[in-house]
Amino acid sequence: KKTIEIGVFTGYSLLLTALTIPEDGQITAIDVNRETYEIGLPIIKKAGVDHKINFIESEALSVLDQLLKYSENEGSFDYAFVDADKDNYCNYHERLMKLLKVGGIAVYDNTLWGGTVAVPEEQVPDHFRGSSRQAILDLNRSLADDPRVQLSHVALGDGITICRRIF
Template sequence: MASKEQSSIASESVMQSDELYKYILETSVYPTEAEYLKELREATTSNHTTKTVVTCPIAGQLMGMLLKLGNANMVIEIGVSTGYSTLLTALTIPKDGEILAISPDQKSFEIGLPIIKKAGVDHKINFIDSEALPVLDQFAKDKLNMGSFDFAFVNEIDTNNYTNYYKRLVKLVKIGGLIYFSNTLCEGYVVKQEQDVPENKRLLRQQCHNFIKEMSQDPQVQICHLPIGNGFFLCRRVY
């Protein structure tokens, strides 16, 4: 019998082949995944009190490499879920690094918090139980915060505020810094005609279209759209 994780592979990736996705996980991702990350991922998939999902491990692997390549020290994360990407970041950045983790869903974060504490990296995480925009606006009031972050990760299912997040994050992230958006392909519905999209996905589909169109015309960032997980959109601040 397929495990819960294996049976959900199709919903975690826009790849047409579940077998190919599984192959990448088993040969390249899981063998290098830290034990604490594996424990948190399994705690998330086995928890029945929340509908939250774990960050795509393939995207997480890429994120870890980007953090290393960019020598990231100061990170903003919007949409923490159970903390898989937060833990990954905390394990990757230096001892004096800091993560500003913003989420209004503290209940989900508390699922992974015991594992984060066991990993000994909870001191790097400044968790703020709030919607993101008010926090970002407050940070932007202090000029010292402008350009002070190396990396930002936006991991929310509702893409309605992605443009608003971008307008703030591109000022808070340094020149050469990265902003990483998840869920930008709307489960593959971005290539479907509206009449072929379930009604509860049509607004999300349009929001993704609007966001990608706007970003592709913005000279302030260099972009790369990746067909992994549910879509990941990478922005590098140029000026």
């Protein structure tokens, strides 16, 4: 019912969440670029779910830190979908572990990084190398070691990791 979307682009995943949550559900949707959100906004309006969305044009990390300044936000979110700058995924996870309620779900997109997280280093094509791939490798390792979550990895698209906060 109370959700966060980090990385909106034109709002494809945002629309899916908005259609799925209850009529009085709310999405705090964050992206550095409002223009791309506005491309998809007419479709979101046509679907009749725009009233569920609070779009914030900003770097996501500062919005999460702002939310955490108010104690009533701690442990209050049911769901978060993360699909933005990979370099900050571990930082987002730390904030989300405080914002999500116990039993709440965080979903991280692109955790297979084209399959290159599971091949020997020397076989990784050049265009998959770089800080984003390293950030995904770091995230996957730290999630596997994180006692606060139960994990499920879905080998769909570019890989989706589903985390349930268990304490």
